[in-house]
Amino acid sequence: xxxxxxxxxxxxxxxxxxxxxxxxxxxxxxxxxxxxxxxxxxxxxxxxxxxxxxxxxxxxxxxxxxxxxxxxxxxxxxxxxxxxxxxxxxxxxxxxxxxxxxxxxxxxxxxxxxxxxxxxxxxxxxxxxxxxxxxxxxxxxxxxxxxxxxxxxxxxxxxxxxxxxxxxxxxxxxxxxxxxxxxxxxxxxxxxxxxxxxxxxxxxxxxxxxxxxxxxxxxxxxxxxxxxxxxxxxxxxxxxxxxxxxxxxxxxxxxxxxxxxxxxxxxxxxxxxxxxxxxxxxxxxxxxxxxxxxxxxxxxxxxxxxxxxxxxxxxxxxxxxxxxxxxxxxxxxxxxxxxxxxxxxxxxxx
Amino acid sequence: xxxxxxxxxxxxxxxxxxxxxxxxxxxxxxxxxxxxxxxxxxxxxxxxxxxxxxxxxxxxxxxxxxxxxxxxxxxxxxxxxxxxxxxxxxxxxxxxxxxxxxxxxxxxxxxxxxxxxxxxxxxxxxxxxxxxxxxxxxxxxxxxxxxxxxxxxxxxxxxxxxxxxxxxxxxxxxxxxxxxxxxxxxxxxxxxxxxxxxxxxxxxxxxxxxxxxxxxxxxxxxxxxxxxxxxxxxxxxxxxxxxxxxxxxxxxxxxxxxxxxxxxxxxxxxxxxxxxxxxxxxxxxxxxxxxxxxxxxxxxxxxxxxxxxxxxxxxxxxxxxxxxxxxxxxxxxxxxxxxxxxxxxxxxxx
Numbered sequence: 001x002x003x004x005x006x007x008x009x010x011x012x013x014x015x016x017x018x019x020x021x022x023x024x025x026x027x028x029x030x031x032x033x034x035x036x037x038x039x040x041x042x043x044x045x046x047x048x049x050x051x052x053x054x055x056x057x058x059x060x061x062x063x064x065x066x067x068x069x070x071x072x073x074x075x076x077x078x079x080x081x082x083x084x085x086x087x088x089x090x091x092x093x094x095x096x097x098x099x100x101x102x103x104x105x106x107x108x109x110x111x112x113x114x115x116x117x118x119x120x121x122x123x124x125x126x127x128x129x130x131x132x133x134x135x136x137x138x139x140x141x142x143x144x145x146x147x148x149x150x151x152x153x154x155x156x157x158x159x160x161x162x163x164x165x166x167x168x169x170x171x172x173x174x175x176x177x178x179x180x181x182x183x184x185x186x187x188x189x190x191x192x193x194x195x196x197x198x199x200x201x202x203x204x205x206x207x208x209x210x211x212x213x214x215x216x217x218x219x220x221x222x223x224x225x226x227x228x229x230x231x232x233x234x235x236x237x238x239x240x241x242x243x244x245x246x247x248x249x250x251x252x253x254x255x256x257x258x259x260x261x262x263x264x265x266x267x268x269x270x271x272x273x274x275x276x277x278x279x280x281x282x283x284x285x286x287x288x289x290x291x292x293x294x295x296x297x298x299x300x301x302x303x304x305x306x307x308x309x310x311x312x313x314x315x316x317x318x319x320x321x322x323x324x325x326x327x328x329x330x331x332x333x334x335x336x337x338x339x340x341x342x343x344x345x346x347x348x349x350x
Numbered sequence: 351x352x353x354x355x356x357x358x359x360x361x362x363x364x365x366x367x368x369x370x371x372x373x374x375x376x377x378x379x380x381x382x383x384x385x386x387x388x389x390x391x392x393x394x395x396x397x398x399x400x401x402x403x404x405x406x407x408x409x410x411x412x413x414x415x416x417x418x419x420x421x422x423x424x425x426x427x428x429x430x431x432x433x434x435x436x437x438x439x440x441x442x443x444x445x446x447x448x449x450x451x452x453x454x455x456x457x458x459x460x461x462x463x464x465x466x467x468x469x470x471x472x473x474x475x476x477x478x479x480x481x482x483x484x485x486x487x488x489x490x491x492x493x494x495x496x497x498x499x500x501x502x503x504x505x506x507x508x509x510x511x512x513x514x515x516x517x518x519x520x521x522x523x524x525x526x527x528x529x530x531x532x533x534x535x536x537x538x539x540x541x542x543x544x545x546x547x548x549x550x551x552x553x554x555x556x557x558x559x560x561x562x563x564x565x566x567x568x569x570x571x572x573x574x575x576x577x578x579x580x581x582x583x584x585x586x587x588x589x590x591x592x593x594x595x596x597x598x599x600x601x602x603x604x605x606x607x608x609x610x611x612x613x614x615x616x617x618x619x620x621x622x623x624x625x626x627x628x629x630x631x632x633x634x635x636x637x638x639x640x641x642x643x644x645x646x647x648x649x650x651x652x653x654x655x656x657x658x659x660x661x662x663x664x665x666x667x668x669x670x671x672x673x674x675x676x677x678x679x680x681x682x683x684x685x686x687x688x689x690x691x692x693x694x695x696x697x698x699x700x
Contacts, residue, residue, distance in 0.1 A: 014587025237364025
């Protein structure tokens with residue numbers, strides 16, 4: 001507390017990211033990182049940027065990266081926005097598109113940064129309960145509202161909405177911006193990006209942190225019609241002219257262009273997820289169907305916090321949220337095969 | 351314009367960064383970048399980060415970088431904040447510390463991002479006129495106010511306030527946060543960082559974009575007492591958990607530790623600046639005394655916009671602001687010796 005703080009600072013409750021412990025030999029299944037290295041072509045592109053050019057500002061518009069993304073999705077350059085991780089892109093979207101007189105809607109169980117953004121920008125919001133199977137019912141999201149934000153697949157549940165459901169949501173809420181946060185969509189979902197051309201209210205947000213193995217590089221992007229992208233650009237241009245450094249932009253381009261590596265590693269993550277799901281179910285866990293690179297699971301006989309502690313003592317860390325409805329679940333990132341086997345071996349010691 | 355825009359977006363006037371043209375052979379003296387490459391040790395540190403580790407999130411608290419900065423300035427770790435360029439750090443400072451019922455004060459001629467931040471965060475502000483010599487008079491900044499922000503040396507003038515003047519400003523405004531933006535201080539100024547321990551209202555902001563030759567890497571930081579830093583951390587933690595990617599953090603540490611390279615290149619920039627100042631004065635320019643890596647100059651017989659155009663035709667770009675009081679000035683970044691000689695040769699063709 002300090003008399004120098006603005007009113008807003010006094011009222012904030014910041015987001016708590018998953019921990020990043022620096023212990024060797026740790027099986028780190030707590031922050032949904034990709035278990036595989038970035039593409040060798042990314043590392044090559046980064047090496048190519050290491051030189052005197054770093055003394056110069058980056059392109060403030062990240063044109064090359066925007067063009068790469070636009071071509072990947074069959075969109076125009078002015079239908080793409082890029083930022084310093086999808087968290088920054090989301091923050092700008094909340095400020096630019098989701099703050100209105102009517103309340104913003106999002107699920108009661110979802111990415112816990114959403115209410116934090118609402119605190120930062122003083123956005124009125126209502127949460128909409130997931131059903132008893134932890135699924136989003138799009139019919140529960142109805143006008144009047146000031147916007148909707150959904151993670152698809154949802155986090156931390158991993159549950160997916162199909163594209164038909166997303167389209168119903170968009171059609172039913174044409175007066176409000178609908179933000180679909182697709183951080184995990186490449187692990188089994190279908191992106192809403194092809195709907196951008198038909199729905200003026202749709203903003204799709206993706207990240208390179210998960211399926212492109214670049215959490216350490218901080219690149220996210222948004223896809224939408226030009227009028228929505230312009231709103232984000234106006235915020236960005238009033239906040240920070242150069243959110244993407246030269247290395248991040250170059251690495252991101254290389255990652256998006258290496259389709260083979262992307263395809264190979266995401267298939268591998270999905271295969272390991274299915275193996276781990278079965279292994280957990282065989283050991284009595286109830287596992288929510290997941291289209292993400294993590295599983296959300298509970299055990300009828302073991303308290304989740306105690307389970308997390310038990311695993312941590314064995315140098316395996318998973319994420320446990322002390323939140324209503326989900327405090328008996330663990331969110332387990334899909335690691336490499338050997339990491340998942342280590343998890344299962346530890347559970348067998350229970 | 352779009353019905354999906356928040357009210358704030360409609361009212362924004364974004365900052366216009368200097369252009370980043372990609373023409374070969376250009377003499378680029380328009381965005382105050384350092385003419386010298388980053389330290390070889392920075393490139394070595396960056397190479398060391400290129401690997402599988404990029405799949406992992408960075409340390410959200412950038413502890414290693416904060417510790418390095420704290421040791422450099424003889425401060426504690428909780429007296430340091432880091433962000434994605436000093437523009438992001440400034441943005442957070444405006445939102446966290448400079449938004450109050452009473453108006454924020456800053457000079458009428460200064461970094462043109464300041465009024466843009468005020469637009470983004472709806473901050474009431476008043477500008478205080480520089481004197482006729484383009485100098486800041488600290489006695490003109492008096493309570494009641496909701497905060498003060500000064501660039502020192504000021505931009506685009508390059509004029510410096512000495513530490514005694516900064517201290518009078520701090521002592522006269524103990525009820526308001528005073529932000530000193532020291533982007534250019536290493537080119538001839540004295541940092542206010544040693545005053546942090548004595549003034550609870552002082553926040554010093556620096557960047558690695560100028561004297562550390564890392565505009566392309568986007569790293570800035572703030573120094574202040576822990577209660578001011580906490581305000582910035584609360585905003586940051588509500589906006590983006592990981593603003594500094596792994597490469598930026600590693601490169602920044604190496605840059606700050608290579609004192610010899612820093613000392614050598616900044617001395618070189620200052621020597622070239624003095625040479626260029628004399629050369630311009632010999633050709634009839636009036637040059638504002640500069641403690642920065644740029645000169646702010648006007649010629650009594652030549653319109654500044656026309657001069658800028660004349661130089662551009664010769665592949666030399668400088669910055670011209672179409673703003674009251676300064677529209678007859680050019681802001682000329684100090685380049686390498688050969689670049690400055692090219693500029694002078696071009697002027698001799700006038």
